[in-house]
Amino acid sequence: MSDTGQHSHDHAPRPDQDGPLTYYQAMETAVRELLIEKGVVTAEEVRAAVEAMDARSPAQGARVVARAWSDPAFKARLLEDGSAACAELGIDMGPTHLVVVENGEKLHNVIVCTLCSCYPRFLIGLPPDWYKARAYRSRVVREPRAVLGEFGTEIPDDWEVRVHDSTADMRYMVLPRRPAGTEGWSEDQLAELVTRDCMIGVTLPKSP
Amino acid sequence: MSDPGRGHHDMGGLPAGPVERGEHDYALWEKRVDALLMLLSDKTRDLVRVDELRRGIEQLGSGAYDELSYYERWIASITGVLLGKGVFTSDELGRKMAEVEARAAGDRT
Numbered sequence: 001m002s003d004t005g006q007h008s009h010d011h012a013p014r015p016d017q018d019g020p021l022t023y024y025q026a027m028e029t030a031v032r033e034l035l036i037e038k039g040v041v042t043a044e045e046v047r048a049a050v051e052a053m054d055a056r057s058p059a060q061g062a063r064v065v066a067r068a069w070s071d072p073a074f075k076a077r078l079l080e081d082g083s084a085a086c087a088e089l090g091i092d093m094g095p096t097h098l099v100v101v102e103n104g105e106k107l108h109n110v111i112v113c114t115l116c117s118c119y120p121r122f123l124i125g126l127p128p129d130w131y132k133a134r135a136y137r138s139r140v141v142r143e144p145r146a147v148l149g150e151f152g153t154e155i156p157d158d159w160e161v162r163v164h165d166s167t168a169d170m171r172y173m174v175l176p177r178r179p180a181g182t183e184g185w186s187e188d189q190l191a192e193l194v195t196r197d198c199m200i201g202v203t204l205p206k207s208p
Numbered sequence: 209m210s211d212p213g214r215g216h217h218d219m220g221g222l223p224a225g226p227v228e229r230g231e232h233d234y235a236l237w238e239k240r241v242d243a244l245l246m247l248l249s250d251k252t253r254d255l256v257r258v259d260e261l262r263r264g265i266e267q268l269g270s271g272a273y274d275e276l277s278y279y280e281r282w283i284a285s286i287t288g289v290l291l292g293k294g295v296f297t298s299d300e301l302g303r304k305m306a307e308v309e310a311r312a313a314g315d316r317t
Contacts, residue, residue, distance in 0.1 A: 020312070021308075021309065021312040022280075024276070024277075024279075024280040024283050024284065025237045026305050026308045026309050026312070027283050027284070027287055027301075027305060028237050028240055028241050028244075028279075028283045029237070029308045030301060030304035030305040030307075030308050031244065031283065031286065031287055031290065031296075031301070032240060032244060033304060033308070034295075034296045034300060034301065034304055035244070035248075035290075035295070035296075038295065038296065040248075040253065040255070040295065041244070041247045041248070041253075045247055046240060046243050046244065046247065049242075049243035049244075049246045049247055050236070050239045050240060050242075050243045052246075053239060053242055053243065053246070054239070095249075112220075114218070114219060114220030114221075115217055115218055115220070115262075116217065116262055116265065117278070126234060126242070128231045129228075129230065129231050129232060129278075130227050130228060130229055130230075130231070132278050133227070133228065134219055134224050134274070135224040135225050135226060135227045135228065136227045137219050137220065138219040138220065138221065138222040138223065138224035139223075139224050139227070141220045141221050142220075142221045142222075147227060150226055150227050150229075151227070151229075165220065168258055168259060168262065169258075
């Protein structure tokens, strides 16, 4: 059991905690119970909202990418209005507007939220820790190739790299290029190649 | 050395160390914080808007901002907004937190 209660003064970021009750965990429980007592929310609504977020995963985004790779008309609609195209597949983007940016022959896209942690959570679930952390947010806008290199993604010098910084009301998702050698593949097969990180833009899709 | 025009949350372009690739699975309490925001920000309740959440996080101060984990920042901000709107009082919150902590201490003995 680790000691999570002590405040150090070097401002080192602490990992999220799963151990014994911390001050902020107690605050969450207290706030939730007060809101339930006052009739603002119900316990059932909280449970359902947790379940709904658990159901959102990169598999949803992979389905969208695989459809776009298979159906040019869908891809055109996705690039025109991401939220509306996702709704066609039964995916609700919530209050945020989805903007899909497409990788090209010598064009690579990557997304970030430098000010906070905006992320296409309604499409691909909650973000990984590094997406929300200082190193990624600070550096990817200044030295994207170096950051991509840390993910093992080497972008040739003669390619353009575009970094998209999200705002509170809209979210980006990267549409990677369909890998070569996948001619005739079904959407389900294609979706297997699509990872969370390639929709963020820090990696490329898996090779067939 | 500090830049007077830049908030401490506004870190785009600043130097920083390598990206640490470690990830953790979200704990239930973190998912509940997320769920509370989803519910409190929906159209029927409209009690904590996303920009209010962000303002609260940005106002945490640079020490707390870096020291707290992600969902700690969220619940701190959500609580601040709810207190500000009188949804509950700081007395009610203090009593409830003491009760929750006592309950947890009892569970561990």
